[in-house]
Amino acid sequence: MRRLARRVLRALRGDPPAAPDAPIHQVTEANWSAVPRDLWHHYDEPTLPQQPGGFPVPNFALRANSSGGGSLGYWFGIGDAWAHVVARHLPPAPTVLDLGCGCGKLTRFLALVPDVRYVGVDIFLPHVLWCRRAFASIEDRFAFHHFDGYSDVYNPTGAIQTVDYALPAADASIDAVAAHSLFTHLHEPEARHYLAEIARVLKPGGRAVISLHVEPPAGQAYVNDHDRSDVDLDYFLAMAAAAGLAHHETLGVIYGQTGVVLARRQHG
Numbered sequence: 001m002r003r004l005a006r007r008v009l010r011a012l013r014g015d016p017p018a019a020p021d022a023p024i025h026q027v028t029e030a031n032w033s034a035v036p037r038d039l040w041h042h043y044d045e046p047t048l049p050q051q052p053g054g055f056p057v058p059n060f061a062l063r064a065n066s067s068g069g070g071s072l073g074y075w076f077g078i079g080d081a082w083a084h085v086v087a088r089h090l091p092p093a094p095t096v097l098d099l100g101c102g103c104g105k106l107t108r109f110l111a112l113v114p115d116v117r118y119v120g121v122d123i124f125l126p127h128v129l130w131c132r133r134a135f136a137s138i139e140d141r142f143a144f145h146h147f148d149g150y151s152d153v154y155n156p157t158g159a160i161q162t163v164d165y166a167l168p169a170a171d172a173s174i175d176a177v178a179a180h181s182l183f184t185h186l187h188e189p190e191a192r193h194y195l196a197e198i199a200r201v202l203k204p205g206g207r208a209v210i211s212l213h214v215e216p217p218a219g220q221a222y223v224n225d226h227d228r229s230d231v232d233l234d235y236f237l238a239m240a241a242a243a244g245l246a247h248h249e250t251l252g253v254i255y256g257q258t259g260v261v262l263a264r265r266q267h268g
């Protein structure tokens, strides 16, 4: 674990990687959260070479703070898979809200579609600042919102409780909400609040594509932990129904998380 921590710190400082002492994909969110907070400002560099005409790729430190750890392969693989899933639920010229957008794993794929409008939301400021720079060329269609939400893992100094936060979208204005690897970090009251907010901002018939961990310990419906939350799938679907979101489809396991698609009820 110490060698792994040194490796993370080297990456944060921007030093070239030393000979591998642990596979890079073993750098997990849990390890990342142990990195001293005053090193997080190194989020800006090093950045991988930009592809001509393409969007930049976030550095190791930012990637390590989203699902899949710092691994480039996981980062692109999850983004690609998730973009395919979300794209299946988009009408022409859609507006998408990406809740817990991280450093743009899904964003860069949706950005390739000319008529998509997109709102990304996250509590981790370095992600939001990086996304604003990375996608500045399409800022007329792609906007990124930060709110100083409290999470003991992602933003322990946050001043706002998630349950007090209103998503930055008008009622019935959004065609699809994507939330990849977000509900896997929420306490139950936060999850209930976000489901109600998602129902508020979705157009009737609009879809929410959400990933979950669905393995709570036997006898428990929801285990609360900002590092990893697990919920019984039927219990989650009942929570969604109470918020006005009907079960549309269960997608199965995608890169270790179970995907579910919810649909905003047409009335009420």
Ligand SMILES: C[S@@+](CC[C@H](N)C(=O)[O-])C[C@H]1O[C@@H](n2cnc3c(N)ncnc32)[C@H](O)[C@@H]1O
Pocket: 029, 065, 066, 067, 099, 100, 101, 102, 103, 104, 105, 106, 121, 122, 123, 124, 127, 149, 151, 154, 162, 179, 180, 181, 182, 185, 190
């Ligand atoms: C595991 S990462 C996933 C990021 C991105 N969706 C992806 O797949 O790469 C979880 C993200 O959710 C954000 N987050 C955690 N709690 C949140 C909350 N209450 N509201 C909005 N974003 C939150 C974190 O800052 C982090 O960027």
